[in-house]
Amino acid sequence: xxxxxxxxxxxxxxxxxxxxxxxxxxxxxxxxxxxxxxxxxxxxxxxxxxxxxxxxxxxxxxxxxxxxxxxxxxxxxxxxxxxxxxxxxxxxxxxxxxxxxxxxxxxxxxxxxxxxxxxxxxxxxxxxxxxxxxxxxxxxxxxxxxxxxxxxxxxxxxxxxxxxxxxxxxxxxxxxxxxxxxxxxxxxxxxxxxxxxxxxxxxxxxxxxxxxxxxxxxxxxxxxxxxx
Numbered sequence: 001x002x003x004x005x006x007x008x009x010x011x012x013x014x015x016x017x018x019x020x021x022x023x024x025x026x027x028x029x030x031x032x033x034x035x036x037x038x039x040x041x042x043x044x045x046x047x048x049x050x051x052x053x054x055x056x057x058x059x060x061x062x063x064x065x066x067x068x069x070x071x072x073x074x075x076x077x078x079x080x081x082x083x084x085x086x087x088x089x090x091x092x093x094x095x096x097x098x099x100x101x102x103x104x105x106x107x108x109x110x111x112x113x114x115x116x117x118x119x120x121x122x123x124x125x126x127x128x129x130x131x132x133x134x135x136x137x138x139x140x141x142x143x144x145x146x147x148x149x150x151x152x153x154x155x156x157x158x159x160x161x162x163x164x165x166x167x168x169x170x171x172x173x174x175x176x177x178x179x180x181x182x183x184x185x186x187x188x189x190x191x192x193x194x195x196x197x198x199x200x201x202x203x204x205x206x207x208x209x210x211x212x213x214x215x216x217x218x219x220x221x222x223x224x225x226x227x228x
Contacts (some may be wrong), residue, residue: 004058004226012223014041018048019055020218023196024204026176053189055226056196062225063199064124067206071095072129075167076118076139078109079175081194083184090174090194091117094167097209100202101125105191114142122151131156132163173201199225 005012014036022032029045036043073096078089089109093101102121106113114136122128131152133139140159146152174197184190203221 004055010041010043012226013219014043015051015055016219016222016226018043019051019196020200020222022048022052023056023193023200024218052196053192056192056199059199059222059225060195063202066225067202068125070099070101070125071097072127073132074101074121074128074130075132075164076121077134077164077167077171078106078114079171081105081184081190083187083190088187088190089113092167092171092174092198093117093121094170096130096166098166098170099205099209100198103194103198105187105194107187109136109138111138111141111145114139115145118142118146119151122146127151127153128156130158132158132160134161134164135159174198 005015008015018032018036021027021035022029027035029048032048033043033045074093075096076091076093078091081088081090089106090103091106091113092103095101102117102124104113104117104120106117118131131143133143143152143157147154147157174194184193200218200222203225204218207221
């Protein structure tokens with residue numbers, strides 16, 4: 001077991017509280033500084049930012065190793081993320097239960113972006129019975145190319161705006177999280193932060209589905225994940 005907190009000035013509970021609350025709720029780093037000060041913990045907002053940037057990719061890696069079970073009916077779509085004043089594109093996929101499968105931040109919304117995202121998705125989870133996408137031309141071109149390469153069967157692909165409502169609704173959490181926070185200044189920091197946001201959102205959805213009567217504790221869930 002790897003000790004992801006070795007050598008840190010603050011203990012595991014403080015770090016998971018800070019990282020978990022920033023990724024789960026629509027707050028800024030300075031808001032989080034005030035919350036922690038009220039609890040007798042004094043930490044600079046740049047330290048909080050470094051924690052989020054460090055632990056979010058680790059969380060994603062551990063989550064990908066643990067979560068391979070999924071239904072065989074998928075929804076794939078992309079949403080807009082502004083980075084340093086420019087629109088970038090977050091490709092996302094969920095199953096028909098709303099549970100997160102994968103996500104990837106790309107600079108462009110084009111054939112290469114859609115193709116590489118879908119190819120990784122298919123390699124990770126295998127062939128789906130149904131893959132629902134929108135009718136964007138670059139996405140359709142990527143799907144046709146994957147069908148030719150036998151990564152996907154032609155009968156499995158569907159274009160349906162109605163069926164894709166599920167993932168379009170799921171985009172809202174990711175978009176809402178960025179409302180009060182400052183715009184991202186680089187694709188590196190955006191990718192790391194959004195990885196953490198996505199993982200916390202994914203864990204919360206699965207927890208609510210499996211243990212809806214018990215509830216969700218972001219700190220407990222992150223401590224369990226990072227204990228791996």
